[in-house]
Amino acid sequence: MSEQKRGFLGRLFGGRDEPPRPETQDEAAKKAPDAPDAGETPVVTPDEAAVEIVADVLSEEQAAPAATGAEDEPAPEESLSADLTREDPSPEPEQTEPAANIPASAAAGDAPRGSWLSRLTAGLSRSSSTLTGGITSLFTKRKLDAATLEELEDLLIQSDLGVETAMTITERIAEGRFDKQIEPNEVRRILAEEVAKVLAPVALPLTIDAARAPHVILVVGVNGTGKTTTIGKLSAKFAAEGRKVMLAAGDTFRAAAVEQLKIWGARTGADVIARDTGADAAGLVFDAMQAAREAKCDVLMIDTAGRLQNRAELMAELEKVVRVIRKHDPSAPHSVLLTLDATTGQNAMNQVEIFGRTAGVTGLVMTKLDGTARGGILVAIAARHKMPVHFIGVGEGVEDLEPFTAEDFANAIAGKGAGT
CATH class of the missing domain: 1.20.120.140 (SRP54, nucleotide-binding domain)
Structure with missing residues (x-):
């Protein structure tokens, strides 16, 4: 048996367009006199534009780039330390992570959809x-x-x-x-x-320390893992517990992320601190810390721009945000949540290690378990890193992000869930 195991493990790691037809007089006469020109752009008010940004794009949870598992993961022959120190002289491309569409259930009250175990x-x-x-x-x-x-x-x-x-x-x-x-x-x-x-x-709960108000939660992760959506869902849960929540739109690279967070804030009764697109994230966080303290908030949740874990300059920017937070409160951030996309599989291992070292991650939120056959990666992460897992997500609704329980997850992944 031992020889066979070694053998197996060794293998394991070994036309041209037609011109337009001229319009006839009868066809021209049939046009309504007040019809707008076909090329005219409709006027949209700022409020309508904000709604359209969020309503017309794909969900952040649905639109995780499939390439993250391949592009982010370091090549086998490269070390993680090499990834962190690699210089890239090219300018950082604009963040393209789409904004999440906020589920209708978040606005109209979530209809009962069965027990959490059945959904899991x-x-x-x-x-x-x-x-x-x-x-x-x-x-x-x-x-x-x-x-x-x-x-x-x-x-x-x-x-x-x-x-x-x-x-x-x-x-x-x-x-x-x-x-x-x-x-x-x-x-x-x-x-x-x-x-x-x-x-x-x-399997440990996320504990909010009332004695440290505001309890500062920094949410980090790579592009497309669901950071902004997770913040919105947690805001709804905290509000339901009677806590006063403030949100900081620290993903200043994506206008859609800021608008998305504002809508979550409006629906959950949370104030949102935001700045113009491209503003300095560290400066925004500094203002948010001061505003949350003055407003006597129970919880301040800070969104951050998605960043690849093997880009040293981006990780240095995240370290700067942490330093700014500690200028206000040396004990903060009190919780640093790393969102992980289950569909990325083994690449999530590297993310836990490097974000943990850079940002001091205190707990994990695993998202998109319903969109992959690789949900077992959570078990491998737990075995290697021993990092607390606070929440897991299996859908877009607020009720689809729930505290993590070991027995329920184990039964579900072994096919011994509800009704079996």
Whole structure:
């Protein structure tokens, strides 16, 4: 078995347009006299423009660039430290992360959509179906032998659970069952139990310290991970708890992000500190800290521009924001939340490491678990980094971002969720 594992792990890391037809007199006469010219641009008031910015673009959660998993991840032969110090003389391109469309449920009150466990199970169905389908194929009418265990380990690693967790699960399944038939349901039960063991130590709530008002929450992450949307959803949750919230639109590169945050603020009763597009983010944060203290807010949440974790100059800018916060309150930021897009898979590992070192990340929010078959990456991150996981998201609605619980997640990813 050990030789086979080493062999497997070694393989693992080894026409031309026609001219327009002239208009006839009859056709010209049929035109309404007050009809605007076809090329005339309608006048839109500033308020309408703000609504259109948010309403017409794709959701930040829906529009995470698929390339982030490939483009952001350092090449295998390069070290993370090399990525952080690499100089790029070219100017930083304009941020292109689209604004999230705020779900209608956030405006009109969220209609009941079943229990959180049922939504979590549905959201993780793509991840769990890969695992459960493979387990059923492996263990139906087949005795447990070394080849089966290696195939199971391969399946678990391909599902992004991580090498350590995969080996632990296969070793437990082998105990007392070698050369015996084992039912797929039994394998799923063991899978859920072992995943829950890994996740239990990191399933910690986000605690707001009332004695440190305002409790400052800095939200960081790469482009497209759902930072602004997450802030809006958390603002709604804090408001429902009776807390006074202020939002700081620190993503000054994207006008749409600022407008999006303003709409979330209006709907959740939170004041929003914002500046013109391109304004200095550190200066805005300085003003927000002062305003939140004067307004006696319970919570100040600060949005930040998306940045690649391997761009040293962008990470240095984030460090500057943290220093400005500490000029107001040496103990702040009290919480630094890193939003992770589950669809990026293994690249999320690098993000946790580098953002943790640069910004002092205190907890994670995993988004878009409903859009990927790679939800197991959360297990691998927990096993390696031991970083608290506060919230997970499985959809666009406010109710689709909930506190993380190890047992529910483990049962859902093993296909043992609601109704099973």
